[in-house]
Amino acid sequence: MPETTTHDDLWRLAAAYDVVPRYRGHDGHDHEASDETVVRVLAALGVDASSPERITLALAHVENMPWRRVLPPVVVLREGTSAQVPVHVTHGDPVEVWLELDPEAGGGRREVTQVDVVVEPRAVDGRLVGRATFALPDDLPLGWHEIRAEGPSAHAHSPVVVTPQRLELPERLRTGGVWGVMAQLYSVRSRTSWGVGDLADLAELGWLAAHRWGADFLLINPLHAAEPVEPLTPSPYLPTTRRFVNPLYVRVEDVRETAYLSAADRALVEWAAEPVLSLDTDPGPLDRDAVWAAKRAALEVVFAHPRSPARQAELDAFVEEEGEGLREFALWCALVERHGPPAGWSDDLRDPMSDAVAAAAVELADRVEFWSWLQWVADEQLEHAQRVARDGGMALGIMHDLAVGVHAEGADAWALRDVLATGASVGAPPDMYNQQGQDWSQPPWHPEGLARAAYRPYRDMLRTVLRHAGAIRIDHVLGLFRLWWVPAGNSAKDGAYVRYDHDALVGILALEAHRAGAVVIGEDLGTVEPWVRDYLAERGILGTSVLWFEQLHDGRPRPPEDYRELVLATVTTHDLPPTAGYLAGEHVTLRDRLGLLSKPVAEVRAQAAAERDHMLDALQERGLLGHDPSERETVEALHRWIRATPSVLLGVSLADAVGERRAQNQPGTDQEYPNWKVPLADGTGRLVLLEDLFTSARAQSLADAMGQ
Known part of the structure; x- marks a missing residue:
């Protein structure tokens, strides 16, 4: 087989399994995975593409796969819409199809109508298989229903999940500017x-932040x-x-x-x-x-x-x-x-x-x-x-955080082996802060395995996390659309994206949040396809804006009035030093000391200084900061900047409230830095205990700035 044909067939097979070898990077350029990387990603999906013959067999298998099933493993649709469901039986056999409604939605039985869609039968595994098409009604209530098919060659059932068109915000959030505290x-x-x-x-912490500071959530x-x-x-x-x-x-x-x-x-x-x-x-x-x-x-x-x-x-x-x-x-x-x-x-x-x-x-x-x-x-x-x-007065209360994935040797990797892929881990391609890419050592969801399980493991996880939550933050929400798979043995930059059924994953997230009465915030930072943020906003999933990442093309800060409305806006994030440390350039010093820079330290330090100076100039131009300001005044001015945005949620790091300078986490490190082990302290390194937090003049001043 000619080499070009092998390459083309490999990419056809990759597309069939939603592997995306080409992507647009943070630098604005297109990047392409090697054929070897694509083969390894397919292997992690359980697909053998190790030779031209294996690729041909795999292509034939994936084309026949839907015809081997009486029903799709799961059907996910939005409220108010219909869907056509293919039903596969021995050609010429009759089949009866109906719906059993979710007991939480009232229960009962609904008939399903067959529609006139002509599809030629297909010979599969020595049997001539026909396809009948049935239309689901467009007035199904929200919930987890079940479609059933019965006939001489059909005995099957599958979930039908009806999800909200849009997750609506609580009334108190619709006027914007609701603020809360972010804490480790x-x-x-x-x-x-x-x-x-x-x-x-x-x-x-939750009661006092509400009662003393007027905070409406605690992330x-x-x-x-x-x-x-x-x-x-x-x-x-x-x-x-x-x-x-x-x-x-x-x-x-x-x-x-x-x-x-x-x-x-x-x-x-x-x-x-x-x-x-x-x-x-x-x-x-x-x-x-x-x-x-x-x-x-x-x-x-x-x-x-x-x-x-x-x-x-x-x-x-x-x-x-x-x-x-x-x-x-x-x-x-x-x-x-x-x-x-x-x-x-x-x-x-x-x-x-x-x-x-x-x-x-x-x-x-x-x-x-x-x-x-x-x-x-x-x-x-x-x-x-x-x-x-x-009870203390918070509109939302506790905002829980959902991690991207799990430990490769953990409980989920053991119990959910049918829906988690082995042979690859989740990470991120190179970006401006991590030029070598990232490998988070976590097994990704297996798209087909998750669908075969009707997304129940995903649903059950969401229900537990949402049970006592007023809101949930989804770390790396882009993972509901695609994940960067790093095959075992590859470097973090030598991976490829694998796409997921985002309509299903986002829809089920919206359904479970709706049932729990919770707001959903997606951390949508990093390399983002332009349409993704629009889609999330359409579904009522809030995004994330971090002040230091909100820059115009010329490097100047984005004006506050130009921030997105449907976001949680913050000055910093747990992957950066607190604001006092960031202003002092400690993120550059730390990355240089740990050998994480791919450019000369002088160049990176100059870029950080220019970024800071652009921000300080903008604050002074708007009258938010005077000349020769103190560190505390600068930190408060930065928070007044996000206070001036139309963003519906505003977050204040507890570390910023007390003047902490040390980062909780330095991406790209493991043992080199005490990640996730830093106790809350002020700028001098003096511990701040919970009993002392609400007598801190600095913290109260920042809370007052956010409450204005």
């Missing part, structure tokens, strides 16, 4: 926190679960699962049964707490391992205490409601306790459907119950935090 919860400690900020601190880092035993991965953006909560954040004293412990058991809890309570005033990097070891020991004592009949019934109902997903997660935790990290497991334990795992579930039943119980008490404390924040 683990870094916000009180004197009773056991070494990291927890869910009791979350409730306290926090992802609370997804980490490893069940030490060492814990510090990054909240690299969890073992996105569906369940990290029990590290549980406040032991707030578990109801703690109040009824015997004197001896209470002493055990106090002894566990003693070595870590002193960490609350330790200015060094946070020690999650020590904290979790202490909390786990204490929680074991509390778990062993009998629960009242009503409390036990509540726990049982929670476990039943969470279903197989919780049981699998709890079993995975128990297996890690027993056998260590999954990388060292035997093959039979790595298969959740194996006899060995089934036997382990029986043997470890008490440990499965413990890890399930931890999710229940965490859920109770999350519910309390959201209620307290709303």
Whole structure:
């Protein structure tokens, strides 16, 4: 086969599986993946394109694949629209098709009409297959319905998901300018926190931010679960699962049964707490391992205490409601306790459907119950935090953060192996801040596998995160459209985009947020196709604007009146130093020290200084900043700049409120910088505890500026 034909066929096969070898980069130029990279991405999708013959076979397979199914695995459509559903049966066979409506939408049966669409039958696997086409009505209610097909060669059912045309904003947000606080919860400690900020601190912070400052939301880092035993991965953006909560954040004293412990058991809890309570005033990097070891020991004592009949019934109902997903997660935790990290497991334990795992579930039943119980008490404390924040006066309350993906050796990678791809990881192509590209070491959703599962794993994850949320931030929301896949063995820059069914993913997100009464914010920074932001706005998904990234072509700052309306606008982000540090150019100094610059440091420093000077000039031109301003005055002026935008949500970093200068995270590093371990402190490095936060004159002044 000629080489050009092989290349063309490879790209046809790539298109059939939504692999996109060519993309427009941040530099405005087109970039193209090598054929070798495309072959490796297809391999990660389970497609063998290693030779011209294999490519030909794969093309034939993908063309016949829909004809092998009676029904599509799932149908997702918008409210008020119809859809045509192909039904495949042996040619000439009759088939009856109908809908069973979601019980939450009233239930019942709806007939489905066949429409006159002529499609020639196709010979597939030695059988002549015909296609009948049925039209779904355009007045279906929102919800998860089911289409059923019955006949001599048909016995099938598939979900039909009807999603909102648009996720509407709450009335209070429609006038714009609603502001809130952004915090890394683990870094916000009180004197009773056991070494990291927890869910009791979350409730306290939410109520006080509303009551004292007038804030309407509290955006926090992802609370997804980490490893069940030490060492814990510090990054909240690299969890073992996105569906369940990290029990590290549980406040032991707030578990109801703690109040009824015997004197001896209470002493055990106090002894566990003693070595870590002193960490609350330790200015060094946070020690999650020590904290979790202490909390786990204490929680074991509390778990062993009998629960009242009503409390036990509540726990049982929670476990039943969470279903197989919780049981699998709890079993995975128990297996890690027993056998260590999954990388060292035997093959039979790595298969959740194996006899060995089934036997382990029986043997470890008490440990499965413990890890399930931890999710229940965490859920109770999350519910309390959201209620307290709303009672304090917040319009939204807690805004949760959804990470892009999960750890490659985590619970989701084990339990959801049919919907997560192996052989590749998620990342980002090179951009102005990361010229080498990024590899986040997370397995991506498998587009076809996720569709075959009718998006249920995605739905279940969203429902758990949204249950006690007034809003949700979707980290790298562009991943609902396409993800940068880095094949195993490739560098981060040698990847390719894989497209997803964004109508389905965004629609289901909107449906679940609608049911939860939550606002959705998508972090749409980075390399963005122009139409994506328009699409998200059309669906009622807010975007993100960061002041330092909002620049005109000549490098000057975008005027505040030209910001998008449907966004969360902020001055900074957790991947940059707080504003005081950014103004001082510490992002350049740090990246130079860590060897992350691809240009001479003098050139990068000059660019940063020009960016800062353009911004300061703009602030002075608008009368927001005087001459020779202090650091605090400059930080407040920058926040008044976003206050002048039409953006419906405005976010203030808690680090900016206290004058912190250190970044929480430096992208492109792992052990080189204490990522996600920096406790909240002021500009001098003096710790700021929760008890002192609302007596800070600097923080109050910034809150006053936002409330004007």
